[in-house]
Amino acid sequence: MTFKEVYKAWLPIYGSTVKESTLQIQINVIEKDILPYFENMSVDKISTHYCQTITNKWHTSYVKFHNLIGLTQRILEYAVTVLKLIKVNPMVAVIRPKRKRKLKDKVYQAPYYDAEQLEHFLVV
Structure with missing residues (x-):
């Protein structure tokens, strides 16, 4: 059985557990981003190594x-x-990479003035 066939069998069950709007979003994600990599593969041929890649x-x-x-x-x-x-889900053993924070992702910290700097700022 191919991944796509399993997906088609799984979808109605998943659909009964989420709202319709969530279901439509997830269908779009699966069909656009997951199926291109897995759809024609037999599920017994999907390896953890492939999933990690x-x-x-x-x-x-x-x-x-x-x-x-x-x-x-x-x-x-x-x-x-x-x-x-x-027998085993090959995605279970996948190591999930951590997203590194970029400079623009860092939390903004307002400038801090000590008493002398604040007094100078208010005078000027």
């Missing part, structure tokens, strides 16, 4: 890459627990 690509391309990992993991977990197609 894709996770690393997502990490460099998407701010919310954790959502992509989570959705992929849920679909594969359905193949493990419900469909019994594979």
